[in-house]
Amino acid sequence: MRKLRVSRGLAIGAAVVATAALAAGCGSSSSSSDGSSGSSGSSGSSGSSSAAKSTDPINLAFLWEIKGESSYAIQDFQEGAEIAVDQLNAAGGVDGRRVEYTRYPASPTDASQTLTQYLKAMSGKPSVTLGPPGPIQEVLTKQIDRTQVVNMGVSPDPPSEFGQKFGSKYRFFAGASLATQGRAAVWYALDRVHARKIGLIYSPDPSDAGAVTAIKAALADRGVSLAVERSVSNDATDVTKEALAMKGMDAVLVFTYENQAALAANQMAQQGIDVPTIGYTNFYPSLSDGLIKRDALPNIIGGTSCNLYGDDITPEARAFVERYKAATGDEPTFQAANAHDSVMIAAQATADANSNDGNAVAEQFKTKTFTGGACGDHKSTPAQQMSSKIYLHSFRTGSPTLVGEYEDPAGTQ
Amino acid sequence: MSEFLGLCASGIALAAVLTLVALGLVLLYKATNVVSFAQGDLMTAGAYVAFWLTAQEHIAIVPAYLLTLLILFAVGVAMERIAYAPLRRASPIAVVLGTLGVALAIRSALGIWQGTTPKNLSSPVGDGSVNIFGAAVTDQRLLVIGVTAVIVLVLGYVFNSTRYGRQLRALAADREAAQLMGIRVNGLATIAFGASAALAALAGVLVAPLGAIDLNLGFNMMITAFAVAVLAGFGSIGGIVVSAILVGLVQQVLGNYVLQDYSDVLPFGLMLIVIIIRPRGLFTAMQGSRV
Numbered sequence: 001m002r003k004l005r006v007s008r009g010l011a012i013g014a015a016v017v018a019t020a021a022l023a024a025g026c027g028s029s030s031s032s033s034d035g036s037s038g039s040s041g042s043s044g045s046s047g048s049s050s051a052a053k054s055t056d057p058i059n060l061a062f063l064w065e066i067k068g069e070s071s072y073a074i075q076d077f078q079e080g081a082e083i084a085v086d087q088l089n090a091a092g093g094v095d096g097r098r099v100e101y102t103r104y105p106a107s108p109t110d111a112s113q114t115l116t117q118y119l120k121a122m123s124g125k126p127s128v129t130l131g132p133p134g135p136i137q138e139v140l141t142k143q144i145d146r147t148q149v150v151n152m153g154v155s156p157d158p159p160s161e162f163g164q165k166f167g168s169k170y171r172f173f174a175g176a177s178l179a180t181q182g183r184a185a186v187w188y189a190l191d192r193v194h195a196r197k198i199g200l201i202y203s204p205d206p207s208d209a210g211a212v213t214a215i216k217a218a219l220a221d222r223g224v225s226l227a228v229e230r231s232v233s234n235d236a237t238d239v240t241k242e243a244l245a246m247k248g249m250d251a252v253l254v255f256t257y258e259n260q261a262a263l264a265a266n267q268m269a270q271q272g273i274d275v276p277t278i279g280y281t282n283f284y285p286s287l288s289d290g291l292i293k294r295d296a297l298p299n300i301i302g303g304t305s306c307n308l309y310g311d312d313i314t315p316e317a318r319a320f321v322e323r324y325k326a327a328t329g330d331e332p333t334f335q336a337a338n339a340h341d342s343v344m345i346a347a348q349a350t351a352d353a354n355s356n357d358g359n360a361v362a363e364q365f366k367t368k369t370f371t372g373g374a375c376g377d378h379k380s381t382p383a384q385q386m387s388s389k390i391y392l393h394s395f396r397t398g399s400p401t402l403v404g405e406y407e408d409p410a411g412t413q
Numbered sequence: 414m415s416e417f418l419g420l421c422a423s424g425i426a427l428a429a430v431l432t433l434v435a436l437g438l439v440l441l442y443k444a445t446n447v448v449s450f451a452q453g454d455l456m457t458a459g460a461y462v463a464f465w466l467t468a469q470e471h472i473a474i475v476p477a478y479l480l481t482l483l484i485l486f487a488v489g490v491a492m493e494r495i496a497y498a499p500l501r502r503a504s505p506i507a508v509v510l511g512t513l514g515v516a517l518a519i520r521s522a523l524g525i526w527q528g529t530t531p532k533n534l535s536s537p538v539g540d541g542s543v544n545i546f547g548a549a550v551t552d553q554r555l556l557v558i559g560v561t562a563v564i565v566l567v568l569g570y571v572f573n574s575t576r577y578g579r580q581l582r583a584l585a586a587d588r589e590a591a592q593l594m595g596i597r598v599n600g601l602a603t604i605a606f607g608a609s610a611a612l613a614a615l616a617g618v619l620v621a622p623l624g625a626i627d628l629n630l631g632f633n634m635m636i637t638a639f640a641v642a643v644l645a646g647f648g649s650i651g652g653i654v655v656s657a658i659l660v661g662l663v664q665q666v667l668g669n670y671v672l673q674d675y676s677d678v679l680p681f682g683l684m685l686i687v688i689i690i691r692p693r694g695l696f697t698a699m700q701g702s703r704v
Contacts (some may be wrong), residue, residue, distance in 0.1 A: 071445035071524015071628060204674070231674045235629040237620055241669035241676070243418045259531050261626040270542050270549050271419065290533040291625045293540050 006162035013378040018262065057098040058350045060085075061121035063114070063131035066155070072108045077133060077154055080336030081284035083323050084343035094351040099343070106132040111139040118143055127356040128346035130154055130339065135207060138166040146168065148351070148358030150365060152342045156333065158210030162384035170358055172365050172380060174338040174345070176305040176387045176408065178207070178255075181280035184303045184390035184406040185253045186218040192404055193276045197252035199228040201242050201264050210257050213281070232260045243267035246275075254279040262291035269296035276301055278392075281334055287395055288331065300395040301403065306337040306375035307391040309400035320374035341373035345386060369380075381408075415547030420666045422545065424552035427652075428559035428661030430620045430638045434631075434638035435645070435653045436568060437612035442647050443585040444605030447508050451492065451516040451584020452613050453635025454523075457615025459485050460621035460630055461523050462534045474537045478618050489610025493603050501599075516632075524628050536622035559618045564615070569650050577604070614682075633677075640684040655696065659683070 036100050062081055065073035066221035081101070088099045106117040114136050121129055126149060131137070133155040141160065144151050145168050146343060153160060153173040160166045161177060189195045198219065201202045202212050219225060227249060230242040234257050246268055254261045254277055261282040268277060283302035286292050292300065307313050308321055308331075320340055349364035350356070369387070370378040378386035388408040393400030434452060441449050462484050466477035494513040538552040572578035582602060583591040592598055617631060624630075641660050645652035660680040666675025687695055 028669055067528055068525055071521045072529055073524075074529060233677050236634045236677075237624045237630065237634070238423055238427055238665070241420055241665055241673075244419055245669070245673075247416070263624045270551060272549065285530070289531050289625070290529060295540070296589075 008236045036043040040146045050198040057100045058347050059126045060101040061126035061129040062103040065105045069105050076333045076336040077339040080339035081343045084340040094347045099347045108134045127350040144168045150361045174342040177385045178211040182211035182214035183218045185278045189251040193251045197250045199246040199249040199252045201254045204231045240263050251276045258282045258286045262286035265296040266293045298396045302335045303390045303392045305387040306334040317374050337374045341375050345370045418550035422550040424661035424665035426557050428657040429557045430616050431638045431657040433616040435641040437609035438642045441609040445602045449512040451512045452629035454519040455610045455613035456617040456631030456696050459617030460626040464534050485614035486491040486607040486611040489607040493606035516603045531625040531627045534621040553622050640680045648696045652696030
């Protein structure tokens with residue numbers, strides 16, 4: 001996973017100040033602008049719960065920046081989402097309803113700006129909002145609960161999962177959780193590699209804490225404990241000591257940002273530590289950005305909930321890959337695929353609910369299986385993640401090759 | 414034993430990069446009394462410019478690296494004109510905040526120019542490594558150490574044996590007296606800003622091939638280099654080199670055996686201890702005798 005490098009402390013600190021400021025100022029400003037308050041997009045404002053099928057366009061709001069708007073903008077979300085909108089409309093819409101969207105440049109680093117953009121989005125009365133990516137989504141939780149407009153997270157954030165500190169019953173995630181990613185890595189190490197001594201290199205970022213906890217619990221369930229664990233700061237440029245600590249391991253799990261994951265894999269290979277090095281989505285951007293040295297590639301196993309690689313992929317995934325390449329000239333990332341599938345899920349859920357009512361739309365998210373996505377079928381887990389499957393790929397050949405599929409039992413209970 | 418040697422090599426390579434960044438900080442401080450918080454982002458900028466020249470403009474690595482140093486020298490000069498010259502009579506705090514503003518501007522501009530995707534900068538010596546008593550040391554790390562050694566020798570010569578160096582030392586010793594002696598303080602400041610930026614860029618192009626280029630590449634390196642400069646008492650080149658080696662070894666070697674998860678903090682712990690015991694730094698006596 002390519003994570004946004006934003007200090008959680010900074011984001012949350014800013015969020016507290018911004019939330020207080022907005023809470024204080026919201027009532028007066030909303031009534032004086034266009035007559036719509038942040039809550040105006042909530043239940044029944046534009047949707048009707050009558051039995052007659054609505055023919056109104058399905059209105060979505062995207063909460064992310066695109067390239068040029070800030071130094072932290074990631075273009076992939078917009079490109080993946082636009083492809084989905086075009087695809088749905090080309091097919092006549094969803095149940096005959098055209099899909100429309102408005103993008104609001106919500107900052108991944110500025111909580112105040114993100115809240116402002118969210119409130120602007122509410123004035124457009126969307127049925128579902130998508131984004132923002134990264135830990136900044138935590139600052140929207142209170143607003144989401146208040147407006148009762150369903151939100152789809154396009155990048156994982158464990159604290160924002162349902163049941164966690166910043167979770168909301170109106171928030172869902174397109175991909176699998178980091179905890180599922182951690183359990184998939186453990187499954188591969190134990191059942192495929194048959195490793196007895198397992199090392200862990202991890203990021204101290206609180207977002208990764210869920211994965212680390214899941215890894216330790218999954219190992220404990222199998223009567224195994226980590227032989228070595230080392231944390232690597234998110235801006236480390238040298239991980240020699242962490243790499244050397246992995247000598248003698250049968251497998252190493254790497255749950256860090258992509259730069260440090262590539263660095264760890266490279267430095268282990270340089271030190272002759274040629275054992276399976278199992279990560280999650282962090283290794284995919286490392287590979288596409290050319291950060292992994294040739295000697296390290298045979299060791300690497302990545303894991304993602306979107307299988308976009310090789311010949312043996314679903315027709316829907318292949319179609320998405322081809323559309324994406326035609327539109328951008330680049331290979332799609334899992335982030336683009338997640339945004340694509342988020343649009344498809346959001347549009348279908350809105351059409352099936354036949355209403356913009358947040359509770360009705362959320363009910364669709366919770367109960368239905370959404371098919372035809374680039375990442376496969378989507379069904380909500382108890383943590384409101386729309387996927388519980390991980391595809392594991394070897395990077396031996398320089399491009400991801402499927403070597404295992406993991407279905408998280410915790411996600412299907 | 415091989416692990417220990419590998420860690421030592423890593424620590425010395427880290428020390429080499431820290432030396433370059435700290436030299437830039439101290440050079441600027443000597444010439445202008447300014448501690449520049451833009452040094453880290455200038456380092457990042459150097460890496461991005463080198464990436465642009467090699468990967469996007471397809472210029473050969475070594476000429477591209479040299480061109481990068483020239484470009485960053487010009488950026489440093491521009492920075493002096495924009496962020497320092499207008500504030501010359503302002504309080505030191507205002508000038509330091511000015512450098513912080515430049516740092517943020519550089520970072521934002523780099524992100525908008527090249528995006529947030531990490532970049533891979535090629536090494537002029539490839540991805541190979543040599544085995545030293547069982548420890549694999551990459552060719553790039555050896556290059557970092559070698560280039561830094563050359564730069565230290567060149568700067569030592571410049572400061573001790575050239576007119577510019579003597580003027581700079583006079584300026585550092587007594588700014589007003591230097592001005593009365595006819596030293597062109599403003600001209601020296603401009604050169605110091607350019608040279609300092611070029612040193613940061615050199616650190617950037619040397620360290621980037623070891624990992625990846627992203628917007629945070631230089632900032633934390635600058636903070637650690639600041640600890641090096643404080644340890645050295647913002648003093649002599651020799652003091653900076655010794656302090657950098659101390660910090661590199663503490664972080665890489667000691668950090669492997671003690672407080673493994675907090676090794677990044679160790680240099681700052683060392684800095685605090687030194688500030689408490691010797692507020693003027695470890696090498697102030699040496700500095701006093703030289704100026």
